[in-house]
Amino acid sequence: MTETQRTWSEAESARYRAAGHWQGVTFGARLRTWAAAHGGRVALVDGDRRWTYAELDTEADRVAAGLHGLGIGRGDRVVVQLPNRAEFLLVWFGLQRLGAVPVHAMPGHRRREIGHLVRVAGAVACVVPDRHARFDHRELMREVRAEQGPGGSLRHVVVVGDPGNDEGFVPFAALRTPAPSASGPVSGDAGGADAADVALLLLSGGTTGLPKLIPRTHDDYAYNARACVEVCALDARTVYLAVLPLGFNFTFACPGVLGTLMAGGTVVVAPDPSPQTGYALVEREGVTLTSLTPPLVPHWTQEAAAGGWDLGSLSVVQVGGARLPEDHARTLGPALGVTVQQVFGMAEGLINLTRLDDPEDLVCATQGRPVSPDDEVLVVDADGRPVPDGTAGELLTRGPYTLRGYYRAEEHNRTAFTPDGYYRSGDVVRRLASGHLVVVGRIKDQINRGGEKVAAVEVEEQLLTHPAITAAALVGVPDERWGERSVAFVVCAGTAPGAREVAAHLKERGLAGYKAPDEVVQVPGLPLTAVGKVDKAALARGLPRP
Numbered sequence: 400m401t402e403t404q405r406t407w408s409e410a411e412s413a414r415y416r417a418a419g420h421w422q423g424v425t426f427g428a429r430l431r432t433w434a435a436a437h438g439g440r441v442a443l444v445d446g447d448r449r450w451t452y453a454e455l456d457t458e459a460d461r462v463a464a465g466l467h468g469l470g471i472g473r474g475d476r477v478v479v480q481l482p483n484r485a486e487f488l489l490v491w492f493g494l495q496r497l498g499a500v501p502v503h504a505m506p507g508h509r510r511r512e513i514g515h516l517v518r519v520a521g522a523v524a525c526v527v528p529d530r531h532a533r534f535d536h537r538e539l540m541r542e543v544r545a546e547q548g549p550g551g552s553l554r555h556v557v558v559v560g561d562p563g564n565d566e567g568f569v570p571f572a573a574l575r576t577p578a579p580s581a582s583g584p585v586s587g588d589a590g591g592a593d594a595a596d597v598a599l600l601l602l603s604g605g606t607t608g609l610p611k612l613i614p615r616t617h618d619d620y621a622y623n624a625r626a627c628v629e630v631c632a633l634d635a636r637t638v639y640l641a642v643l644p645l646g647f648n649f650t651f652a653c654p655g656v657l658g659t660l661m662a663g664g665t666v667v668v669a670p671d672p673s674p675q676t677g678y679a680l681v682e683r684e685g686v687t688l689t690s691l692t693p694p695l696v697p698h699w700t701q702e703a704a705a706g707g708w709d710l711g712s713l714s715v716v717q718v719g720g721a722r723l724p725e726d727h728a729r730t731l732g733p734a735l736g737v738t739v740q741q742v743f744g745m746a747e748g749l750i751n752l753t754r755l756d757d758p759e760d761l762v763c764a765t766q767g768r769p770v771s772p773d774d775e776v777l778v779v780d781a782d783g784r785p786v787p788d789g790t791a792g793e794l795l796t797r798g799p800y801t802l803r804g805y806y807r808a809e810e811h812n813r814t815a816f817t818p819d820g821y822y823r824s825g826d827v828v829r830r831l832a833s834g835h836l837v838v839v840g841r842i843k844d845q846i847n848r849g850g851e852k853v854a855a856v857e858v859e860e861q862l863l864t865h866p867a868i869t870a871a872a873l874v875g876v877p878d879e880r881w882g883e884r885s886v887a888f889v890v891c892a893g894t895a896p897g898a899r900e901v902a903a904h905l906k907e908r909g910l911a912g913y914k915a916p917d918e919v920v921q922v923p924g925l926p927l928t929a930v931g932k933v934d935k936a937a938l939a940r941g942l943p944r945p
């Protein structure tokens with residue numbers, strides 16, 4: 400199969416270099432520079448284990464030497480499915496040192512997703528934990544390996560922890576050769592990779608089907624992180640707590656892990672997303688910044704309000720991944736004594752942040768504005784024509800860190816981009832005169848009820864104003880009469896209100912009658928996807944079939 404990766408034109412590349420956005424430095428070389436600049440500072444904390452920048456650099460060399468011994472080198476794709484432990488970063492930088500390309504799988508992915516990633520990426524190896532969250536990843540890898548067969552690309556499975564008695568699995572501990580020679584087998588700091596090469600493959604957060612692979616170059620991804628570092632004013636005093644999965648772009652580079660390391664700060668990994676675990680780490684490590692998804696916000700707010708924690712070091716909490724209800728935004732800051740920052744981004748590129756000095760109304764009611772002056776944003780109607788500010792339309796974007804084509808997806812690429820290179824995000828937004836965006840919904844997260852379009856988020860926000868409802872998700876399900884009917888899945892402390900009562904409540908709130916859910920189903924909790932978004936597909940699947 401010969402296929403060329405769609406990318407930026409020569410002229411655009413020259414422009415982004417001239418602007419200083421693209422600096423021509425690989426991640427392997429960056430780690431070397433960081434170690435030289437602040438070698439003795441703590442880069443990474445996982446439980447009782449800590450690595451200085453110098454130690455992280457040495458560790459990357461060791462892991463690289465071990466991976467090189469397996470035959471892994473420049474350009475090879477390696478699926479990394481690791482939980483929030485230091486090994487994620489040791490493996491990541493080991494791969495960067497070889498010019499190899501990590502594929503960011505999520506801890507919750509199973510046979511269907513991992514098999515798909517290995518096939519599409521043509522991955523030569525997978526790196527997995529032994530067990531995580533009561534699941535045996537070695538078992539998963541046996542299934543994936545069997546399914547790929549001898550003709551597949553997969554040659555190695557590296558297991559962090561106990562590889563079990565499968566002779567084919569390589570224990571991570573054995574990869575770490577004790578003392579790689581300085582002149583080692585690996586050429587340069589990045590295995591000969593160029594900064595314009597693909598450095599990693601992220602996954603699309605698409606709401607349907609299997610994830611697409613998003614190629615991110617060293618140049619563009621470093622700029623993604625650096626632009627966020629500037630907006631968030633990170634420096635060497637920054638202590639970032641990684642609560643959400645490390646493989647998630649938000650956690651990794653917005654500014655997250657990479658931004659913190661660029662600034663000379665410290666990354667602390669949280670083994671689980673509970674506020675108890677998080678607050679204990681805030682106290683112990685003096686965490687200054689963290690990021691959450693909206694479903695975590697009420698828990699973190701309640702736990703802080705309950706008192707007993709010293710959160711004095713914490714200064715900014717970012718919330719992104721899905722739309723944050725406005726009243727949750729308003730209560731979070733005071734409860735924790737922090738500045739709230741809304742984050743609306745995409746693994747495909749464009750990142751929007753509210754600014755730390757934005758007035759409260761912008762912070763609470765918008766999802767921020769682009770981080771780069773060279774991010775180009777269009778808001779268009781169904782015919783692709785720009786709409787005036789304040790009017791909802793689809794967000795199209797291109798710029799110095801937004802992809803021009805998914806990896807090995809030529810068919811999809813023909814429709815996912817405009818002829819002049821804008822990525823069609825599928826997100827429906829309103830842009831304010833200030834440039835801030837308000838997310839109204841997803842084109843696909845719309846329920847088309849007999850021609851009347853219902854934006855799920857809009858109804859969900861209103862459902863939350865009902866005193867009995869603490870969480871809600873509106874899902875479209877196939878219906879003979881309407882094409883689609885809407886089902887509200889609600890979480891309530893007591894008994895859920897019926898559909899009639901909900902309709903009356905929404906009417907009272909001023910919503911059009913057709914937006915009232917056709918059905919209300921009480922659930923104990925909303926299921927989440929690997930990155931912490933409400934899993935609407937799972938909810939819809941859970942309904943009894945007609």
Ligand SMILES: O=C(O)c1cccc(O)c1O
Pocket residue numbers: 604647648649650653719720721742743744745746747750
């Ligand atoms: O979904 C998001 O809002 C988001 C935010 C930051 C980074 C991402 O990749 C995202 O998908």
